Amino acid sequence: RFFPNITGLPPLPFSKNGTLAPWDAFTKFAGCRSGEKRDGLAKLKQYFNEFGYIQNAPSNFSDDFDDELEKALRVYQQNFNLNVTGELDDQTLQKIVLPRCGNADIVNGTTSMNSGKSASFHTTKHFHTTEH
C-alpha cells in the first residue's frame, strides 16, 4: 500500500485487522531471565535465529530460557549498544519489537556489528590511520 499523500487520512487502528505488530507479543517476557520457562519463548529464539544470533537451530526451539538464549541476548545487547545484562529487560525488549530490516545482523557467524569487532579489525584501522 502506498500513501502518496498522508494528510487528511482518518486515524486507523495499529494495523488493519486490529492485531499488534508481529513482535509486540515479546513484551510479555519482560524480566524473564536464565533458568525460567515461559510459553512462547521459542518464538523469541526463532527471532534470534532469523537475525543470526542463534546458529545451528534445532527443528523445534524450547520455551526454556537457556544458555543459548542468554548468549544471544548478550551479543544482541552489545550490537545495539544496550546494557549487556543477558536478561530480557525493558530496554532490550523495546529494541527487539521495533520494525527492522530482514537481513541478519550476523551472517554465518562471521560478521557482527559491535560484537564482531576483533583485534585484527582495529589493527587494520590503526595502520590505515598511520599511513595517512
Next chain:
Amino acid sequence: FTFFPGTPRWPDHRQDLTYGFADQLTDEVKAVFARAFERWSAVTPLTFTPTDSYFLADIKIGFFTGDHGDGEPFDGVLGTLAHAFSPTNGRLHLDGAEDWVVAGDVRTSPLPSAVDLESVAVHEIGHLLGLGHSSDENAIMYPTISSRTRKVELGSDDVEGIQYLYGSNPNYNGSTSTTSTHERETSGGVRD
C-alpha cells in the same frame, strides 16, 4: 560499518548500474528510489540508471507479501520491512503489506504503522552495494527504524564504509549529516 562475509562488492567494470521494478509503480514511487540511489552515488563513483527491463537490470526491485520464493518470507504489517542481497545479486525486496509513505511528512501520518519508503530504500541499497548492519544508531545501516520515522541521510559511518569499498566520488565535498525524526523509537543507547 560492516561488510558481508568475503567483502563482496560490484567489480570495477560494473559500476554504472541499472535498476528496474517488478511492479507497475507510479512515477512518484520511482522517484523515491531515484532519490535513494542518488544518496549513494553522491559519495561514490557508482551511478544508477532506471531501466524498463526488469530482467536485464543489475538491481531488481519488487514488493512482495508473505513467502515470495527466496526463503525469507515477509510477515505482514511492521516486523520485517524489507531485505536485500549482497553484491552482485542485485535483488531488493520490500514487504508489500506495509503502509509505505511516499510523500509528505511521515511523522504526522495518522497511521501508526506508516513507514517511510525512502528511508528503507536507502538502507537496503546499502546492502545491495555490500554494506552490512552498523551499531551506529545514526547510521543508515542501523538495522531498526521506527514507524513514522524519516532517516534518509548517510551518516559518517555509512560514508566511511561505502568509500572503503568503492572510493569516493570526485565531487564529494566530505560533508554528511544524519537526520532522524521519530515517534516510537525509545532507545537510549550509547553511540559507538
